[in-house]
Amino acid sequence: MSDRLALLTRYYEACSAGDLEGLTATLHPDVVHYFLAPNVGSTPVAGCAHLAHYWRKVAQMIRARWVIDHYLGGDDEAVIEWSMFWNVGGTGARVATRGAEWFRFVDDRIFEIRSYYQQTDGDSQLDAFDYVARGYSTHGGETSRVHDDVLSGSIYPLGETA
Numbered sequence: 001m002s003d004r005l006a007l008l009t010r011y012y013e014a015c016s017a018g019d020l021e022g023l024t025a026t027l028h029p030d031v032v033h034y035f036l037a038p039n040v041g042s043t044p045v046a047g048c049a050h051l052a053h054y055w056r057k058v059a060q061m062i063r064a065r066w067v068i069d070h071y072l073g074g075d076d077e078a079v080i081e082w083s084m085f086w087n088v089g090g091t092g093a094r095v096a097t098r099g100a101e102w103f104r105f106v107d108d109r110i111f112e113i114r115s116y117y118q119q120t121d122g123d124s125q126l127d128a129f130d131y132v133a134r135g136y137s138t139h140g141g142e143t144s145r146v147h148d149d150v151l152s153g154s155i156y157p158l159g160e161t162a
Contacts, residue, residue, distance in 0.1 A: 004073045004105065008080060009150040011110060012066040018059035023052035028109040039119050062086040067137040069098075069144045078103045083137040083144070088121045096139060098125040
């Protein structure tokens with residue numbers, strides 16, 4: 001299980017950095033990313049190179065930073081809750097969009113992503129949920145216990161497998 005969390009953390013770090021090499025190292029050649037409509041850009045993105053370039057463009061346009069807040073997974077599938085901190089065009093305001101994604105894995109790479117969130121020009125999150133007490137990422141602290149533990153190696157060293 002922890003090797004999947006490490007893979008997903010590498011994926012989100014590469015998304016945040018717009019790192020094409022890092023993205024292609026985590027994605028299956030035939031990956032498909034599905035988005036919830038009616039968000040802007042909800043058309044599925046297919047293929048490793050296409051998805052990697054898509055995230056590089058998004059990261060550059062809105063200075064996006066993705067953080068894994070919660071993880072549940074098994075051998076071939078995983079579900080996470082995440083936060084994306086980004087700048088609203090024109091205003092420069094930094095907002096948090098909260099979401100969940102369902103992943104399928106093939107050959108130790110991300111094969112399918114089903115993304116569930118609503119992106120607005122303001123914070124999008126659960127009403128009255130105590131993000132701080134649960135160790136989730138927050139404004140001014142764009143990281144979480146889960147994400148930090150993977151990056152530090154206390155859950156699972158990045159780049160290693162079971």
